Amino acid sequence: MNARQEAAIQTPLRDVATKNMDPICWTAELIGRGTGHTVRCLKRIGLPRIVWRRPRRADSLEDVLRRAILAETARTGIALSGEEIRELIGKIVELLRNVFSGEIGVGAIPSVAELVRSGSVFSDFLVPMIRESGGLSESKREMLRRILEDNLQLRQASLEAERQ
Amino acid sequence: MTNSEFSASKKRQKTSKRTKTASAPKAPTLLVGIDLGTSRTAIASSNGHRLGVSTYVGKPKDEVSEKLFGKRLLFGDEALYNRMSLDLLRPLKDGVIQTASGTANEHVDAVQALLAHVVSLVSPLDNDVVYGVIGMPARASISNKKLLIDAVRDVFDAVMVVSEPFAVAYGLDILTDALIIDIGAGTMDLCRMHGSFPTEDDQATVSKAGDFIDQTLSDLIRQRYPRAQFTLNMIKAIKELHGYVSDKEERIEVEFTVEGRPRMFDITAELKRACLGIVSDLTKAIYRLVGSFDPEFQKRLRDNVVVCGGGSQMTGLRMLIEKALDELGGGRARIVDEPVYAGANGALKIANDMPDSFWEHLRD
CATH class of the missing domain: 3.30.420.40 (ATPase, nucleotide binding domain)
Structure with a gap:
């Protein structure tokens, strides 16, 4: 990947838009290949075409990828933490770079769905939570106590209404 | 949708729960966090599931459609997709259960059936004790909260309701000097966090969303x-x-x-x-919460505005909020990584942190 391509991958689409350039043409220029090849790359990765075709102006490639991953996690119910999503984006960007530089062919790119599935370690999301619960700070414990108090009052009112 | 349909399922759930708790007093605990939204309900559970369902409940219109679907109730996107053959109900409005004039309320029963459905989707084991935390609009009234607790008491072994933006803050561990904005379908909920439990004055609910x-x-x-x-x-x-x-x-x-x-x-x-159309009300609520905060800490609050919920996905919203903050001296806003699940994640974290002894107080 050359310096121009490296710079282009970081370019917010807003800047692409000011050049009045179609994002597909922008990517094609970035790859140095035709638009057909570019579309095949993006389709293979599984980026929803509509998301790609109508990017938000402030979006960078990473933003577009993030949205695709979020859509996939919402669709499949597979949970990824923010950090996992960031890692995954890094992985996809790396793959794109390899495709762009011609190191790997389009067929070797896993789809976003496959990446999301392979990258899913929900326990990673829970582990810090459970670890933290061992040592609840006083302020957190107080907050939880207040929640309990509120809910006990609600429950009491509810039981009284039921009795009446 | 008739109430008898829902009542029947209510009785079945009650029976099964009694059996469950009586036969397994030391059963494993399944914790669930739920963001019960007007448009979408998200659930995260301690056994690793996380998913979202559109907040719709549908009942087949007649025997033909009931035979076609092979079930008495349909939920979420499946209900929406097949709405031509269903009596479709959207049980929430402005973030709370719709209330009818009569005592029997089909919306209450629909919420109960929907939550029983979403809990079943996270695959609880037969002997699991299920504890749930449900997020509600920041300024939901006592009667709205009570209505929800009454509706779902049979679905959980113990259940708590919390303010939705507070759940988001708790989940993200942003408990001090932050303004949380949750833009949903029914309401926009705001909550300022200052290291202690937020009071009514710290929260705002705008019913334009x-x-x-x-x-x-x-x-x-x-x-x-x-x-x-x-x-x-x-x-x-x-x-x-x-x-x-x-x-x-x-x-x-x-x-x-x-x-x-x-x-x-x-x-x-x-x-x-x-x-x-919703921006002016949102701006007013931000100004009110920032403007009535301790002046020494207002800047910290302005610099930590966290936006979540489906509405946070509107292009340019972050910049618009920052522009609105300029009038107060400037500030910074950010959109959370997982806008749709932030509430459910936070509710699950609250459920997880809640000591067992606290849960015991709420069990029947």
Whole structure:
């Protein structure tokens, strides 16, 4: 990947838009290949075409990828933490770079769905939570106590209404 | 939808729960966090599931459709997709259960059935004790909270309700010097965090949110293109895909039919106007919460505005909020990584942190 391509991958689409350039043409220029090849790359990765075709102006490639991953996690119910999503984006960007530089062919790119599935370690999301619960700070414990108090009052009112 | 349908399922759940708790007093605990939204309900559970369901409940219209579906109730997107053969119910309005004039309320029963359904989707084991935390609008009334607890008591072994933006803050571990904004379909909820449990004064609920945008957009398009054929569901999908409040120049064209024939319609201006419709109320709520905060800490609050919920996905919203903060001396806003699950994640974290002894107080 050359310096121009490296710079282009970081370019917010807003800047692409000011050049009045179609994002597909922008990517094609970035790859140095035709638009057909570019579309095949993006389709293979599984980026929803509509998301790609109508990017938000402030979006960078990473933003577009993030949205695709979020859509996939919402669709499949597979949970990824923010950090996992960031890692995954890094992985996809790396793959794109390899495709762009011609190191790997389009067929070797896993789809976003496959990446999301392979990258899913929900326990990673829970582990810090459970670890933290061992040592609840006083302020957190107080907050939880207040929640309990509120809910006990609600429950009491509810039981009284039921009795009446 | 008749109430007897729901009541029957209620009785079944009660029976099964009694058996469950009686036979397994030391059963493993399944914790669930739920963001019960007007448009979408998200659940995260301690056994690793996380998913979202549209907040719709449908009952087959007649015996033919009941035979077709092979079940008495349909939920979420399945209900929406098959709505022509169903009596479709959207049980929440403005973030809370819709209340009818009579005592028997089909919306209450629908919420119960929906939550029983979403809990079943996270695969609880037969002997699991299920503890749930449910997020509600920040300023939901006592009666609304009570109504929800009454509705779902049979679904959980113990249940708590919390303010939705507080759950988000707790989940993200932003418990001090932050303003949380949760933009949903029914309400926009705001909560300022200052290291202690937020009081009523720390929170605000604005009942102009996603649904308001949908209705406004629908009205505006109807006004400009009276012959275009569309439904509110189509409008909602368009908003979710293209919604924006920025100064973008590209045109947004969507396909509707006119007497069955597909046509393209330019809705760029209408969409922006509709999306901007909630901004003035949002700005006022931000000004109120920041303006009434301790002046020494106002800057910290302004610099830590966290936005979540489906509405946070509108292009340009972050910049618009920052622009609004300029009037107060400037500030910074950010959109959370997982806008749709932030509430459910936080509710699960609260459930997880809640000591067992606290849960015991709430068990029947």
